[in-house]
Amino acid sequence: MTRLSRVVARLGLRYPGGPALEEERHATWLELFFDLVFVLALSGVTARLTDDQPAAGEIGAAIGIYLLVQWAWVGQAYFDTRFDADDTLHRLITLVATAGAGIIALGVERAPHGVLLPVGYLVVRGALLLMYLRVAASDRSAREVAAVYEIGFGTGWLLWFGSLALPEGTRPVLWIVALAIEMATPWLGRRWLNRHPVHTTHLPERLGQFIIILLGAELASLREAVPLSQPPGRALAAAGIAILVPIAIWWIYTTFVTSGLPVRRLGNGQAYGYLHSPAGASTLFIGWGLGQLVRSIAEGHHTVPLTLRLVYGGSLVGWMLVGTGLQWFTVGHLEPRRQLISAVGVPGMAVLTATITDPELLLGLTAALLTGYAALVSPQITRLTQRL
Structure with missing residues (x-):
């Protein structure tokens, strides 16, 4: 027994073992509760864009914060699909991470001002690092996976912690x-992660739930x-x-996920x-655009701003391209x-949205x-x- 294993056992942190890959698995109630807090965080991302002509910097900041929020969620999803023990200690650590996500939600709109966003992220990632430490100390076969994430995410955690010492205006540099x-950690560690495939039904379901x-x-x-x-x-008609x-979007995506195609080449x-990052960002900002169009129609505007x-x-x-990319990835070709x-x-x-400036016509044609x-x-x- 290694020194780390002895310490973990002494502290009562021993990992009892996770689910088998061949087991039928679905999201647990704890995972769904974890998701609820991220609803609040995501609503704060588009709330940063206060009008229909945000500056390029505001759009870039909103996209960056979306990726941050999504990656905080994704890290937990990949752990759960491989190692969720669903014991009392795992639940307690996950609830700590949930509290951290709540802190992120409070800090999203004001970031980089204040410390809520970085502190919340530190809590979420710190909880995940503790989970991987627990696995590494107790399950020899899982140490490669744990080491990849401990090194990559641990380095990121230290940078987030260090950003607290910087002026608010320069913190985003370290955050980026x-x-x-x-985000590069799974790709750089793919040699080791490929030896530990993810659950073929649980992970697509979890990523699909984030799209929902x-x-x-x-x-x-x-x-x-x-x-x-x-x-x-006219506002009610526009909303309709x-x-x-x-x-x-729901129709296409759920047809794809429930078809079983994602399991064909899922691997690690x-x-x-990665493909779900732009898919999710596109989905979120489509919603912001729809809201602005409906508001513009309700207020009687006749021109849609270029931004x-x-x-x-x-x-x-972007959403249409990523959807095509997901089908190509899972099948290996496009018919x-x-x-x-x-x-x-x-x-x-692309032509419709680039050339049509009337809000009612733009909304109607893009929806059609x-x-x-x-x-x-x-x-x-x-x-x-x-056929497959």
């Missing part, structure tokens, strides 16, 4: 470096855009059209997870029909195009599943 190190959270944020953006007292009919967009799950069109259109195009759908749909969406895209792509996924 720390986040880059953490983001779709909920889209709906919240629409709700906030409609005036509370005596909403004009806008809701077709998250419905189309890193490529699949809003760029963010909204770029997010729609000619699927290539044709993307070759027409993606440029078509994405709905039609979903009506073509979803049956194609179903047919592909039946």
Whole structure:
């Protein structure tokens, strides 16, 4: 027994062993509770964009904070899919991480001002590092995985801690470096992580649940855009059209996830997870764009600002491209029909959002195009599943 193992045993931290890969697994109630706090954090990301013409720096900051929030969640998801023991100690440590996520949610809108965001991230990551330490000390076969994350995420944790000593204006520099190190960690450690595959049903389900959270944020953006007292009919009509967009996203994504395609080449799950970063960001900022369009229509505006069109259109195009990329990754190729759908749909969406400035026309046409895209792509996924 190593010195670390003896210390862990003495402290009562021994890891009792995690779930077997062949077991049928779904998200636990604790994981779903953990998700709830991230709903608050994600709503704070788009709340930073207070009008329909945010500066480039504001957009960049919102994207960066989204990645931070998402990566905080993803780190826990990958641990749980491999090692969730679901014992009392694991639950207590996860609840500490949940409290840290709550602190992140409180600090998202004001960052980099204040210490809530970095302190919350330190708590979330510190809890995860303790979980990996517990696994490394008790399960010899899992030490390679634990070492990859302890080194990479531990380095990021130290940079986050060091940022507290810097002036508020310069902290984001260290945050960006720390986040880059953490995001690169699974790729740099893929040689060792490949020996420890993730659970083929649990991980796709968890990443899918994060997309559902983001779709909920889209709906919240629409709700906030409609005036509370005596909403004009055009606002209600616009919201009714806008809701077709998250419905189309949900339709395509759930068809894909429930098809079983993600398990074909999942492996260590890193490529699949990386693709969900732009997918999630696109989903979140589509919601912000929809809210701004509905608000613009409710207030009687006749022109959509260029910045809003760029963010909204770029997010729609990004989501369509990532969806195509996910299908290519899981199958290894794209059938000619699927290539044709993307070759027409993606440029078509880009042209619409780049050229149309009337808010009602832009909303109606983009909702119609994405709905039609979903009506073509979803049956194609179903047919592909039946043939494989």
